[in-house]
Amino acid sequence: MNGALFWQAVLVEILGYLGAVDSIVMGGVAYGFYILGRPLVAGLMCGLIFGDVKAGVLCGLAVQGVFIATMHTGGTSSTEITYASYGGIGLAMATTKDPAIAVTLAIFIGQTFGLIFYNLRMAGFSYFNHRADHDIDRFDKHALIMDQVVWPQIVTFLVRAVPIWAAIYFGRSAVEALLKVIPTEITSIITVLGGLLPALGIAMLMNMLIKNKLQLIYFLFGFAMVVFAQMSTIGLVFIAVLIAYLVYQISAKSNSDKNSATPTESAVQNDDEYQDADLF
């Protein structure tokens, strides 16, 4: 028994639950999934827990680089980022504190166990949804809260915390043994896969945005600005805002051209334009 590691693993597992997409404690996704769940933040947290902030942040930085374009859209996830963050970085901090090991472990955990647990839970929670429907039919408000919030959250906590805790508490010796015997090909495959993973998140987002294949021209423009003109992300955001605004102006103009034949309609159109300002 290793007392310190036991409690360190407990703290990491609790953060692994708080930072999950389906945890409610940290204001839903707002302060949980989108803050605590990010690998960079997980690195800081694991650094504090294992008493080495610098190594923690370095591990977080390396893992975040791989998972920066992770997407979670329509319930589908390109990777299970919370298992990857706290399982991978936590386990790395418990063993070698090496950022490269953290990346390998995070990809491995996120793409295998993480996604399996996530998908099983997503499918299995239909059970609670049916119970909640039944509670509404019976008009049992207390039972509805239990079946919609309390029980599902207890299950979520167990499904997330227990594997992360076990991985850190028992995985330590396994990882150390594994690192000695693992063939270099496997490590290279995981590294290459880590480089490829952002492509999936980005493609998922493209699939939501691009309805007409001609719109790929905007995508290629953004890509070209970075690879050929060496533009930074922030610089590109400014250019993109400008182009988007021009597109908006042009479409507004072509609309009012169409409507100029019927003056009443164009007046309505103008009204709408003024009201649009409310949206911002």
Added chain:
Amino acid sequence: MANNEEIAKQKSKTTNSKRLTKKELRSIFLRYMFLPESAMSYEKMHGAAWAVSYMPLGNKYYKNDDDAYRRLLKRHSPFYNTEPQTGQLVNGIVASLEEQIGMGNTNISEEMPVDVKASLMGPLAGIGDSLVQGILIPTLLSIAMGLSKGGNPLGPLFYIVSYAIITTIVEIVSFKGGYRLGVSAVDKIVGESAKRLTNMFTVLGTIVIGGLAASTIALKTTVKIPFGSQTKPLETIIDGFFPGLLPLIAVLFTFWLISSKRMSANKVILVLTLVATVGVLIKFL
């Protein structure tokens, strides 16, 4: 669903014709902020989390009318899914509609909140997810990662503070805006002029994720090709005329798998693993 007799009954039973108080609105806001993914499943996604969020409203208006209260919970339990933070806009609109229904305004049918939710969740998910996950988070993270060089905790701290402030403002502004505009906001989101607005955000998002693809996908070939008497890495030659050619091919291939081949994300992960494995084994990657 609600025939006149029922409405009359509901009206007589409703002792409360006051608007929602600030406290009750805050309670609906906070419940929707915390709970949407509490029992998330592929079948219902946010589903009945809405019913739980609208209990404060039910307690106010339908205290003595169990049947109306039950209908309120029932109509807020079907499948629903959108980006939850910007989705506070829909919550605000629905709060204003449900308030009117609760106060006995017969011009607003009980189907209206349901229709509003169904017609808004798609467009809002597209805009919300691309703004939050495609633009905001990668931008803040790339600044934070720059600050983290050498293991400096300032980077993660910057991300925590900046994202917390922005998301709090986004949630509050969305909810208040939706509540204030009420049903007129729907036209703004799905109407003709909104199509231009959606189009604008689509252009913005697509350009930025193009840049994101270039800066995040890492794919290099290790092949060396003979060049006169010595060998030269193929990657150097590719970088000479088209830097990032392999990442571009990778992302377009993945996009094609998802959009044209209709593959699920999990299947694409298997394909990518296969590509990585074969690439490494034939010593190309």
